[in-house]
Amino acid sequence: MRPRAASWFGAAAAAAAAVAIALLPLTLSDYHRSQGALVAVYFVAILALDIVTGYTGQISIGHGAFMAVGGYTTAILLHHHWWTSATGALHTIWTLPAAALVGFGAGLVVGLPALRFHGVYLALTTFAVALAVPQLAKNYSHFTGGTQGLSLPAHNGLWLYRLGWIVAGVAFVFAWLLLRGRTGRAFRAIRDSEVAAASSGVTLALYKTLAFGISAAMAAVAGSVYVLVNNFVNPDVFGLTLSLYVLIGAVVGGLGSLWGVLAGAAFVQLLPIGLTSGPLASSEDVPVIFGAVVIAVMAALPLGAAGFVQTALRFASRTRQSSTTP
Amino acid sequence: MAPLLALRDVDARYGPVQALRRVALTVDEGEVVAILGANGAGKTTTLRAISGTVRRTGTIEFAGRSLIRRGPEAAARLGIAHVPEGRGTFSELTVWENLRLGAHVRRGSLKDDFRRVLEYFPWLERRRSQQAGTLSGGEQQMLAIARAVMQRPRLLLLDEPSLGLAPLVVAEIFRIVGELNTREGTAVLLVEQNARTSLAAASRAYVLEVGSVAYEGASDDLAAHDAIRRSYLGY
Amino acid sequence: MTAALSTLRTPWRRVALGQWLVAALLAAVVVFLVVGSLQSSLFLQQTISGLANGGIYASLAVALVLIYRATEVINFAQGAIATFTTYVGWQLLAWGFHYWPMFALTIALAFVGGFVCELVAIRPVERRGNVLTVVIATIGLLILLEGLIGRIWGNEVKFMPSPFPARIYHLGGAAFSLQDLGTIGISIAAVVVLWLFFRFTKVGLAMRAAAVRPAAARLVGVRVSWMLSLGWGLAAALGAVSGLLAAASPSVLLQPSMMDGVLIYAFAAAVLGGLESAAGAVVAALLIGVLLSLLSSYVSWVTPALLLPVAFVLMLVVLLLKPTGLFGRTRVRKV
Numbered sequence: 047m048r049p050r051a052a053s054w055f056g057a058a059a060a061a062a063a064a065v066a067i068a069l070l071p072l073t074l075s076d077y078h079r080s081q082g083a084l085v086a087v088y089f090v091a092i093l094a095l096d097i098v099t100g101y102t103g104q105i106s107i108g109h110g111a112f113m114a115v116g117g118y119t120t121a122i123l124l125h126h127h128w129w130t131s132a133t134g135a136l137h138t139i140w141t142l143p144a145a146a147l148v149g150f151g152a153g154l155v156v157g158l159p160a161l162r163f164h165g166v167y168l169a170l171t172t173f174a175v176a177l178a179v180p181q182l183a184k185n186y187s188h189f190t191g192g193t194q195g196l197s198l199p200a201h202n203g204l205w206l207y208r209l210g211w212i213v214a215g216v217a218f219v220f221a222w223l224l225l226r227g228r229t230g231r232a233f234r235a236i237r238d239s240e241v242a243a244a245s246s247g248v249t250l251a252l253y254k255t256l257a258f259g260i261s262a263a264m265a266a267v268a269g270s271v272y273v274l275v276n277n278f279v280n281p282d283v284f285g286l287t288l289s290l291y292v293l294i295g296a297v298v299g300g301l302g303s304l305w306g307v308l309a310g311a312a313f314v315q316l317l318p319i320g321l322t323s324g325p326l327a328s329s330e331d332v333p334v335i336f337g338a339v340v341i342a343v344m345a346a347l348p349l350g351a352a353g354f355v356q357t358a359l360r361f362a363s364r365t366r367q368s369s370t371t372p
Numbered sequence: 373m374a375p376l377l378a379l380r381d382v383d384a385r386y387g388p389v390q391a392l393r394r395v396a397l398t399v400d401e402g403e404v405v406a407i408l409g410a411n412g413a414g415k416t417t418t419l420r421a422i423s424g425t426v427r428r429t430g431t432i433e434f435a436g437r438s439l440i441r442r443g444p445e446a447a448a449r450l451g452i453a454h455v456p457e458g459r460g461t462f463s464e465l466t467v468w469e470n471l472r473l474g475a476h477v478r479r480g481s482l483k484d485d486f487r488r489v490l491e492y493f494p495w496l497e498r499r500r501s502q503q504a505g506t507l508s509g510g511e512q513q514m515l516a517i518a519r520a521v522m523q524r525p526r527l528l529l530l531d532e533p534s535l536g537l538a539p540l541v542v543a544e545i546f547r548i549v550g551e552l553n554t555r556e557g558t559a560v561l562l563v564e565q566n567a568r569t570s571l572a573a574a575s576r577a578y579v580l581e582v583g584s585v586a587y588e589g590a591s592d593d594l595a596a597h598d599a600i601r602r603s604y605l606g607y
Numbered sequence: 608m609t610a611a612l613s614t615l616r617t618p619w620r621r622v623a624l625g626q627w628l629v630a631a632l633l634a635a636v637v638v639f640l641v642v643g644s645l646q647s648s649l650f651l652q653q654t655i656s657g658l659a660n661g662g663i664y665a666s667l668a669v670a671l672v673l674i675y676r677a678t679e680v681i682n683f684a685q686g687a688i689a690t691f692t693t694y695v696g697w698q699l700l701a702w703g704f705h706y707w708p709m710f711a712l713t714i715a716l717a718f719v720g721g722f723v724c725e726l727v728a729i730r731p732v733e734r735r736g737n738v739l740t741v742v743i744a745t746i747g748l749l750i751l752l753e754g755l756i757g758r759i760w761g762n763e764v765k766f767m768p769s770p771f772p773a774r775i776y777h778l779g780g781a782a783f784s785l786q787d788l789g790t791i792g793i794s795i796a797a798v799v800v801l802w803l804f805f806r807f808t809k810v811g812l813a814m815r816a817a818a819v820r821p822a823a824a825r826l827v828g829v830r831v832s833w834m835l836s837l838g839w840g841l842a843a844a845l846g847a848v849s850g851l852l853a854a855a856s857p858s859v860l861l862q863p864s865m866m867d868g869v870l871i872y873a874f875a876a877a878v879l880g881g882l883e884s885a886a887g888a889v890v891a892a893l894l895i896g897v898l899l900s901l902l903s904s905y906v907s908w909v910t911p912a913l914l915l916p917v918a919f920v921l922m923l924v925v926l927l928l929k930p931t932g933l934f935g936r937t938r939v940r941k942v
Contacts, residue, residue, distance in 0.1 A: 105739070159923060162930055166681055169742075170878050171923065177871055178916040185912040286867065290683075290746050297743045333754025340747030341728050348736030423826060448828030460823035462816055473816050476809070477828035523827065 063308070064215065071207050079203030080275055081319060086210030087272045088311035090217045092295040093304070094264035100301030101225060102257040103237030104160065105169040108176030109265045110289030114183065115152045116145035116266025117273035117284060121196040122189060138199075142213065142270050149266020150259045157258025161251055176289040180281035195280025198273060206275050213271055217264055222304060224260070233257055237302075265292075298343050300352025309351040374436070376401045376559050377422065377527055382430035384414075384421045391417040392428070393583040399527065404553050404560045406570040406591070409580035415563040416457055418580070419529045422561070423447045423454040435526065449477050453525035457532050459516040463505025467496060467515060470504050474519030482522070489518045492548055510541035517548065527559045528552070534566050542566070546573050571595050629933050636894065648781035653900045659787035661896020662794030663856070666849035667866070667873035668880065668888035669798055670842035676883050677818040677838045678733070680741045684748035686870030688724065689846030690863060691752050692717040693854050694760055696847070697767055697861060706770045710851060714844045721843025724748065725836040756863040765861040767854035790852050797848045798889055801841065814838060849873075871915065872896075875922045879932050887934030 071079045095109050120141040123129040133140040156175055160168055183190045190196070201209075224230055232253045235243035244250050273279045291314050299310025317339065318332045347354045375398035384392035392414050399405045407415045420426040422434075424443045432439040434450055444454070453474075454460075462470050471489060475482050490497055493514055499507070504515060513533055520528055530549065534542040546569060552558050564570035571577060571591040579587040579594065587594065644651035667685060674682045696713040704712070732744040771789045775782045805811035816824040817834035824831055846866075853869055854861045876895055880887025899918060902909045909917060925933065 159927060162927055166675075166679070166882065167878060167926060167930065169681065170874050171926070174871065174875070174915075174919040174922065178919045181912045181915045185910055185916075290750070294743060294746060297739065301739075330758050331754070333750050334758055337747045337749070337751025337754060340750065341732065341744045344736055344740045344744040344747065345731035345734075348732070348740040425822070425825070444825040445828050445830050448826060454826045456823075456826065460820070460826055462820050462823060464819045465812075465815065469812060469815075472809070472812055473824075473827050473829075476813060519827070 067211055071204055074203075076203035079207040081315070083203070083206040083210035083271065083275050085311050085315045086207075086214040087268050087275065088292065088295055088315050089214045089307060090268035090271070091265050091292045092299065092310050092314075093214075093217055093221055093307045094261045094268065095292055095296045096301060096304075096307055097221060097225075097233070097264070098257045098261035099296065100303070101230065101237060102233040102254065104254060104257065105165065106172040106258075106261070107169050107293055108156075108172035108174070108289050109261075109292045110284045110286070111156075111172075111176045111179040112149050112152055112262040112265035113269030113272060113288065113292075114179050114281075114284035115262070116149050116269030117279050118183060118190055118269075119145040119148045119266065120270040120273050121191075121198055121279045124198055125196055138274065139209075142267050145266045145270040146263040149269075150263040152266070153259035153262025154255055156262065157255040160258065161254055173289075177286060180284055183281040183284075191280070193281060195278055195283070197278045200277045201274065206271075209274070210271050213267060217267070218304065221264075225304075229253070229256070294340055298340065298347075298350050300350025300354075303350075303352035303356075305355070306350050306352030313351075373400070375399060376403075376435060377561070378431070378433045379418075379422070380431040382418075382421055382428055382432060384417050384426050384428040386417075386426070391426075391583055392421060395421075395430075395580075395583070395585055397578050397585065397588070399559050399561050401526075402553065402557045402559055403576065404550075404562065404574045406562045406564060406574035406577040407580060408564070408567050408570065408577055408594075409586075411565075412582075413580040414583040415580055416531055417583075419454060419456070419531050419561065419563055422529060423452060425454075425456075448523065451524075451526035452529060453520035453523045453527070454529040455516045455520050455531060455533070457535070459512050461504050461507075461512050461516055461519075463503070465504055466501050467504055467507070468500040470515055470519055471496070471522050474522030477523060485522050485524065489521050492521060492551070493518050510537050510545075513537060513541075513545060514548070517545065517552075521552065521556075524556075525558060527561065530560060530562045532563055532565060534564060534569065542569065549573065625929070629929075633890070640897065644781075649904070650901070651781045652783065653904050654897055655783055655791075656787050657897035657900025658893055659790040659856075659896070660900065661893035662791045663849050663853050663869060664872040664876050664896055665889045665892035666794050666797055666845045666852070667869055668876040668892045669801065669885045670845040670849070671873055671877045672880070672882060672885045672888045673838055673842045673845070675877070677814075677835055678741070679738050680729075680745065681874075682839075682842070683742065683745040683870075684724075684752060685842065685846055685873070686866035687749045687752040687756075688717070688721060688843050689850035689853075689869075690866045691756055692720065692843065692847040693767065693850035693861065693865065694756055694765075696851055697765055697854075698760075700768070706768070710770070713851060714847045717843040717847035718840040720840075721846075722836045722840035724843070725839035729839070730832065730836075753863045762863060767851075767861045769855035769857070771855070786856065790856070793848065793852060797845060798885070801845065802885070804841075810837070868915070872899075872918065875918055879922060879925055881932035881934040884932075884934040887932065891933060 071082065074082065091109060091113060094112070095106060098104050098106050120138075123141045123144060124138065129141075130137045156172065160171065163171055184193055187193070225233070232243070232248045235246065235248055236250065236253060236257075240250060269284070273283070276283065295310035295314040296307070297310075298313050299308070300306030318336055321332050321335055322329050343350075349357075377397075377399040379395055379397050382392055382395040383390065384395075395414070395418060397405070397407075397418070407418055409415050417426060421428040422432060422439065424439060424447050428440070430440065434447070434452065437450060439447055439450070442450075447454070462473060465473070471486065472482070475485055478485070495511075496515070496518060499511075504512065507515060517530075517533070528549075533545050533549070537545070549560060549562075550573060553560055560574075562570055562574060571594060574591050576589065577591050577594050578585050587597075589597075640654055644654055667689060670685050670689075671682060674680060674685070692713055695716055696709050699709040699712060700706070728744060728748050729741060732741050736744075769786055771785045774785045776785065776788075777783075805815055813824070813829045814834045814837060816827070817829050817831040818838070821831045824834075849869065850866060853859045853865065859865060872895055873892065876892035877888045879891035879895075880889070895918060898921070899914050902917060903911065903914060
């Protein structure tokens with residue numbers, strides 16, 4: 047497909063998806079709307095992970111920790127009078143940028159020492175971070191409510207859905223602009239070959255840390271929305287499972303592809319629901335089937351859904367070419 | 373009498389690049405045959421095709437069995453010892469462990485095999501616990517051949533044994549290979565850049581050009597042929 | 608598998624310096640432990656129980672190293688496999704087996720199970736994917752196994768007895784439980800048996816060859832993919848030892864998430880040990896066990912919840928100083 051045609055197609059598809067997402071809640075119950083908000087949460091979290099892992103090549107298995115940072119920021123701020131009085135009516139919404147800021151800081155804290163690690167060592171370090179953060183939350187209960195956690199005011203499903211998907215839309219546009227610009231090129235260069243990137247003048251330390259910072263900020267905002275959907279937060283909310291699900295979503299959807307992010311988020315949030323709503327499986331069977339599906343997908347589509355689609359499109363365009371050549 | 377090894381119509385590719393085109397060659401029991409040619413002609417690929425370490429199509433028969441659907445493990449089990457480019461030494465393991473691995477496909481006691489190997493390479497005894505990667509280039513080459521001897525193969529595939537080695541060492545290696553051939557009756561298929569040495573060691577040779585057999589014949593005839601000498605063998 | 612090229616050509620002095628430092632550090636730690644134990648019986652007790660925990664981490668850590676060395680894959684499901692096999696052991700006991708026959712049979716079944724897991728879940732993925740896809744597959748396996756445990760046995764906590772009678776030995780004012788000593792003994796024995804297997808048997812040698820140089824191994828006739836499955840089987844067997852010992856410990860409850868915490872410490876031990884050295888992993892695991900035990904009893908602000916972050920910070924500090932772990936070899940990154 048010619049580049050300009052591809053970008054028009056992409057824009058049209060994005061517009062169509064946006065319309066579909068906007069209209070969808072009209073057909074859903076309140077419960078399902080909040081489920082839809084969770085898909086948005088995963089969308090943003092997976093997008094965040096994709097920036098640092100898919101585009102910059104730094105493996106992070108611990109994005110649940112950054113979500114925790116954001117979620118707790120929101121929860122703690124909402125519990126304090128000075129915040130609600132200072133920010134007025136939109137005090138809930140204003141916690142999101144605050145969470146992003148704190149998240150960015152957390153990303154730098156992880157990203158700086160991460161400069162020294164590669165591959166599996168980085169993966170395990172981020173994994174340890176993912177586990178350590180909830181433990182810290184448990185310990186410093188004065189701020190965080192400890193194991194009990196903190197509760198938050200509830201919101202109706204439609205409000206949550208809209209909040210989630212507006213955040214997702216903003217994140218998507220931001221990521222799209224970031225990745226097609228100079229920063230995105232630097233990220234991709236680092237992923238493909240650090241030595242080559244450095245010798246082309248890319249300041250490795252700056253861009254690698256920046257990737258972590260941006261990624262963490264985005265994940266933090268996802269965490270904030272997550273906490274708002276659940277209307278409470280405690281250390282178990284952001285446990286290991288969450289980090290693993292975000293990673294699964296990113297890889298199943300396809301690393302390095304913005305469309306793959308949507309596929310991955312849908313997979314992670316909707317598959318378990320889809321399984322339980324039918325008569326075939328009970329909630330006990332869900333992890334077994336989910337795990338089996340993940341393995342099967344990795345065996346059949348190692349590049350994820352996005353990779354599969356790309357291969358299919360390439361195959362389709364090649365057959366079209368060969369049929370039109372005389 | 374049927375040849376020990378026969379290749380017919382063998383093609384091999386590395387991805388989109390075709391490296392071998394309809395290659396045909398034979399090696400008889402107990403023969404020493406050389407494969408010559410310029411860089412990139414497909415000499416190493418031919419050996420890889422025989423041992424099954426590259427994708428190939430065609431007919432490859434060894435001792436009456438077809439190798440075409442079999443991988444390197446099976447080729448080793450059938451009696452082919454491939455000493456690859458780079459020697460394939462297990463650098464992280466000791467000299468003795470490398471030898472033990474050479475005999476992986478053999479059953480029964482290895483005492484006789486160790487004794488034979490030490491006859492060819494007595495210095496190995498002293499170095500048995502040394503990490504193989506710390507040996508010199510020539511020693512590693514000899515270790516690789518020793519490993520092949522442990523296997524008691526019917527056919528030895530030798531890829532560039534003289535690469536990076538001093539002439540004295542090369543001479544020693546070829547002497548040992550010759551002994552292997554005459555004493556044990558092991559057939560040898562040899563790939564060598566050094567055409568003079570290989571024509572001296574082999575009774576027959578094939579000259580490859582861009583993945584196909586361009587010339588074949590007895591070594592003396594090839595060495596005497598002016599055009600071949602000048603364009604392929606460089607002297 | 609990238610070979611550790613640099614140590615083959617580095618001048619002896621430079622290689623030795625890093626290793627001498629680590630050796631000196633370890634010697635200092637041992638001296639500290641011995642002196643402390645002689646001075647205080649509480650110290651000795653905590654050291655022993657720390658070593659027991661360390662033994663549990665060590666078995667699992669060696670299992671991780673085994674698989675990593677062969678395939679560069681971190682098996683996230685290692686803990687879940689261990690938990691599953693422990694549940695099988697529980698079931699055997701419920702069916703009337705005596706403890707030690709159960710122990711042996713569980714290890715054998717774990718071996719088979721690990722072998723099958725590799726064949727069914729990992730090989731199809733490995734064929735087409737890269738390391739990251741295989742890691743995701745192990746995560747899928749983790750989710751599947753923990754779910755399967757819940758499906759078969761339910762999620763409530765179960766009780767697993769200990770083979771060791773609850774006897775306390777007194778020696779010079781200090782009290783040792785037979786439980787702790789037995790745990791240390793069995794863990795060490797398991798690792799030693801494995802070492803003997805790799806060092807002296809034909810199959811063990813073939814597995815090592817397949818792990819360091821799969822292409823060359825094929826040429827001598829080693830069936831590399833079967834060696835991989837065997838590796839998974841052995842790793843699962845080690846995990847079973849770890850799981851059974853953990854479940855026997857009074858402070859650990861048999862539940863689907865039983866080995867999650869142990870897995871983390873095993874990861875830390877494997878990483879600190881250099882990821883390619885089983886001996887390093889064992890030493891690191893013992894150190895972690897002792898260190899955490901001493902910290903929680905002597906440092907008041909270290910609550911149980913903080914153990915993991917503390918362990919993490921320590922691991923981070925060590926890695927920042929020596930990025931390839933205590934016993935890892937420095938690798939030259941090829942362009």
